[in-house]
Amino acid sequence: MTNAISRLSVAFLFLVTAAVSQAFITPAKANPTLVVDIASGRVLHSSQATEPWYPASLTKLLTTYIVLQEIRAGRLTLETPLTVSARAEAEAPSKMGFKPGTVVTVDNALKMMLVKSANDLAVVFAEGVSGSVDAFVERMNQTAQQLGMRDSHFANPNGMPDERQHSSARDLAVLARALLTEFAPYRGYFGIGAVQLGKRLMRNTNGLIGRYPGATGMKTGFICSSGFNVVATAVHGHRELLVVVLGAPTAVQRTIQAAELLDTGFSQRGWGSQTLDSLPVSTATAPPDLRDEICGANRGKYLADDDNAAPVSASVAGSEGISLFAGPRVNGVAAVRGSAPNRLAPRAKTTPIAVFVGATPGDGPDSTAVATAGKGKDAQTSKQAATAKPIAVRKTAKGGRPPREASAFAPVEEDAKIGNAPMALQRAIKPAKGGSTKKASGKAKSAKSGSEKATKSELATAAKPPRRPTAKSQKKPTKASTQPLSLAPPTPPRR
Template sequence: MSEHDPLTVYQVSFGMLARMRYWQRVIVCVGLWCALASGASANERYAAFVVDAQTQEVLHARNADAPRYPASLTKMMTLYMLFSALDAGDVSLDDQLLVSPEAASRPASHLGLEAGDRIRAEEAILALIVKSANDVAVVVAEHLSGDEARFAGAMTEKAHELGLSQTMFKNASGLPDPGQVTTARDLARLAYALHRDFPQYYHYFATEDFTWQGRRYHTHHGLLGRVEGVDGLKTGYIRASGFNVAVSAERQDHSLIAVVMGGRTSATRDAHAQSLIESAFTALEGQAQSLRLASLNVPRLNPIREERILTAELTQVSAPREMGSAAGGAPAVTIESVAPTLYTEVPPPSFDPRYAWSLQVGAFGTQAAAQARLETVRHQVGTPLTTAGFETESLQQNGRTLWRARFTNLAGDQARVICTQLAARGESCFAVAP
């Protein structure tokens, strides 16, 4: 793995930075920014997107709307079209699909079909998912539309109907074509649509092995069977795209869709996707813990008074504080960016009581959730927080550990104004006096 690979740089711990002294953070962040800039120029194929499949909340986005080559993630759309035909009764799982000379000519990855062969529709589904067979993709295209070019046009039309506005298909397999482009966000929409529209067929994406004419093929999806909760979808690779993967995963009451594009190797791609998934589940569980604390430990008073009591209960702040909270319950946890945005903090170089205020934006059951909250608020507020420090501080509350999320090195007026801005968005915070 290259030391300048963005997939490596993005996994630097936000918490590690938070625990460093200021000057250490400056040095590390400057170094990481240089590495990131160098890596980005060396790997312009990188993109990532993570979304809560239940709420449609964006949990992570990097280059999510930048044009990328889908490679074999194209076959997700080919499968959508085949599932549509099955659902409409135009095809059955036992139908025999004829292999044309054109289909048989497709290069690897393939089953090695020969002209005149036939393959059952259900076997075609498994071959597309497990083996990522290019010859089978053309077989499906020709069976549904007569030829691959017309099928690609139908794929594009359906993609736009599904909201994949930045996607254009030129073939059914994902083999190289400069006109075949998509985005990480569009592919996540497609994954969501597959699960929503065809739950009766979605289990095929969890298939790890497929046997054809006595030969057993194993999935390229390295997260299946290895990462808890992962239940599909698809991988892809061409030289122009790098290593891509679309993943769906479910744990307890949470379900996610993650897309990573442009990995330098399948191993770095899988490691990065796993890191994003783990971070997202951790933050979502932190949100659930926060809501449970709100429901169990807080008297049902008017919303403003309830917010005061909940905040005090969770944080036990001994310093004077000023409220700037919106009406409502516990602070919501979102993670517009699970992997940290790297930036250089520039707080005043020496102690100045004018900049000794803090801004607390929540207290959570996990450090990851607190870190995610800081990252979200920084994205929401923007410039007013560019000179702020940040910290996640642990405290013991009723026998358990909570993590406070705070911005530091702020002036009192600045902290109050930011709280007002957050309150206008329905977010919770309070300013902590020195």
């Protein structure tokens, strides 16, 4: 009798614990979530994981996968130059805003697309790989089927609103795990904290980077119809987990929820009983449309797909919650939450990676002359979001191009003074010694003193910085320079 009561008590406690845990990490409304162990593929947590959802810019993970396939096949290299077309330039924000004819290498385009979430560069990749966007979309759907993404269909390479485009938390986890396991040397691209193009400083839209201990990267996504999405990875000890959050109401809540889910996964001992393949198939036929809920009359102030646009607290909040798991409690979310509700803690300082246009540094035009999206008030997205027109899922597909008004709110950019902001320059490229800006300003002064009638355009031309010098013994990149930049920790050993 005593043993029976004891067993009932344990069972009751387990059910209560599971219910409280689920309520702690999952909002009441539709909000698919998933936690997966990357090495084993085991599912540690799943909620609505196979429900259809608009992936938004998480689509760019599949675009990246295909680009890396082309590199593996030898049809592309990191130095392959790609040309911006008129169609790419016409894409709605978030974008780099390069003029048609601008050349950018595969390496630089990957960095800018994954950090800035640039829609125009996704089109540049589509046209560079397949010759046209339509042909690339066909390749995307073939690749998705080969990967086992059974809930997915794609209509464009960047995730812009289109009712035909859908995926699921489960499929996005399949894709992310394939990227990390098949292309491990390139995983550093997903964890870059910031990139710098001339005076434009762009921080990663993934709010876990620089906050959550052990965060290694991946990608965010947002359109009004999807809410705020993220695929994120992190390492704790000898374990690396992948988390998917879809449909969060704000970028801040997306980041906090992802951190809570990572804590939940890292706090568990053992492995989940389910795999991605064993998750049940959804009976839903179409994604929910959150447009009114996310971007309607009662929407929040900060609607950019970017935690950088949200308020940041001065200090980090203390530990919250109780331990509900058999393993030691992991509390990485304490480094993410701010000291006030709906705020994030400050990010750790990061050194931006220098990017450039042109086949080599200095070959392309000045970034301010081609990057129209980075000028003036266009970068003030937190102000734009308060009055921006909501995005509707596209109902028609005339010409295969979304309407201009169907744009996601662009991430925040910052001005950076060349020569002052630290840069980690990739491969054989060396930083300019003595400050190239000093030479540029000297040229501008001499031009002005030489002619009082000089026009503003002439002064601007004279003030352009010269090409970045390289080491005397390294005028051209060596074979070593074709190796990908890897910034993330090495993959934990398989068990």
